[in-house]
Amino acid sequence: MSTTFAVLAMDPLTGARRGRLRTPHGEVDTPAFMPVGTQGTVKAMTPEELRELGTQILLGNTYHLYLRPGVEIIHRAGGLHQFMHWEGPILTDSGGFQVYSLQALRQVTEEGVTFQSHLDGSTHLFTPESVIAAQELLGADLIMCLDDVPGYPCSPKRAKEAMWRSLAWAERCRAAHRREDQALFGIVQGAFDRDLRLTSVARLVELDFPGYAIGGLSVGEPKAITWEVLAYTASALPADRPRYLMGVGWPEDIVHAVRLGVDLFDCVLPTRLGRTGTALTSQGRLNLRQAQYAEDLTPLDPACDCYTCRYYTRAYVRHLVKANEILGVRLLTYHNLAFYQRLMHRLQQHLEAGTFAEFAAQFPVPE
């Protein structure tokens, strides 16, 4: 059984859509946010807690799992779902972006990308074929092609090279892809060049992927450029396939990207902010390390009904943060993920009710 996607409702005023993915491990209502489970765990959370928060799909990082504990042992454990005790859908990236982030430690050729492990400095080669093989062993429902990420700023030469290389790799990934229970997504590249992006879309669409990721954005460029590129890229993609904007973003980024027609998101922000003592609230961000919260006996967010906000005060969470207590990270991570999942649920509801544009107008376009 493979993954299917249906658009359930379209917003009449924007490009936003309400959809549903059906995967071998269950359904995903879109627009959806995927918490990031880099090392086979969404940091500080159990799968039960993620489910309780309304999470329907997680992201796993092939690069990290390949290096530690290794994809073979995860395969022997029954795959990533069973290894980490998450029964719902999983998307794995290909490692392309993770390796791009290594900067000086990598070398890209037509064959693939050679890189040094951030853990022990050992040398490895990722090829389109090898990342498909690794993702087959992990067994996620949605898997990604290897791509060459050019970054920002980016010369026309490098932009062109990375786009065509990513396309060639996408063809090789498609040829290597075997497991019918895994849906392989193509990744649009083309840096910040309209022609390159549209060529990337057209050629990937010829390969007829069941879904498309938009890569190479949020790599340091001004937000105005992100939105410009996203607008013409997303609207060029086939309407009946899911669109995944990789690594984005803040809540207001997500709202705007939904407006432009994106269905799937992942970002480390809610979990990372939780570990650094920051709560996302309806009143803005709170840095719990600030002294002003030491005697504040109100919840993190009075408008939130999550476990953290029902039972704990800002003073208590601040105390835990100051004392480096794990429960502080847990309570903040849980709350921040609740904040994201509630946002996604509201976006879905407004798309169903035909009130999306009005709702989204509360969120200024991030600059």
Next chain:
Amino acid sequence: MSTTFAVLAMDPLTGARRGRLRTPHGEVDTPAFMPVGTQGTVKAMTPEELRELGTQILLGNTYHLYLRPGVEIIHRAGGLHQFMHWEGPILTDSGGFQVYSLQALRQVTEEGVTFQSHLDGSTHLFTPESVIAAQELLGADLIMCLDDVPGYPCSPKRAKEAMWRSLAWAERCRAAHRREDQALFGIVQGAFDRDLRLTSVARLVELDFPGYAIGGLSVGEPKAITWEVLAYTASALPADRPRYLMGVGWPEDIVHAVRLGVDLFDCVLPTRLGRTGTALTSQGRLNLRQAQYAEDLTPLDPACDCYTCRYYTRAYVRHLVKANEILGVRLLTYHNLAFYQRLMHRLQQHLEAGTFAEFAAQFPVPE
């Protein structure tokens, strides 16, 4: 409403008892193990998880809470129960042992003990009156007298001084104690001297405390001495009052102390071992950092039915430990606390069934 204690069953062959404490925040079946919530949280656990594990009572440390976040803010939050969202019974220590552990940073006089904060080096004075006041603001169900802990080895002069000073402080604590919903326990001192210990017991019993703690043990002395002192001290205490052996210990220590008539225990071991990658199991201790567990797809303890053992493998927990993932600490802490609480439950059941001595015989007396 104050705390009452009833002995429900006595083992015919040993000093072991099955009892029940009734406190303003609920009942505690004894022998009971109290997980340690040093800084207003049992490290890495939520109150709901502790309850799920069968925990009926927690311990809080007055010294730590006094320094951070301060007892005043906890009082304004509604007391420690509400601050940390634990609705069950709590016992707070007096800070005597914590300050003793500071070693060079403290100075003991008849008035009290002056010490420097381990957090910022600031100077503080604990007196019998001030620790009662602090514990009244915290609002625990069971509270402790300030005591002078002599350590090991210990000269006859120091043993005598510490015992008589602890007695004088116990009288002052009793005089300062006001809240009827808090049961104040006396603490037996006397180092490793039978006469001093029995004098301490006799004088404390004259003060008629609703419960008695046995202090000054497990401070570095050989186990044979611990058991010798515990045997004559516990058996000298009134049979109708709960007996609390402070800071003990490993599972086999607890079994032997129950044999000698102890009802209440606290220890950081299950939580601390969880944070350092060690699991307590029916097959002994596992250090998950060892390479032999990298491909071990069995549960931590095949004889355990806790959440961790139901859903996760040794290979996964080891991966989390190696990757410094918080979930690794959570799963190990949860499992280790399950191990302790299951032991306490079995001790209670065997005491009820009259089969305690047989059950306890499986645990060799720790040397």
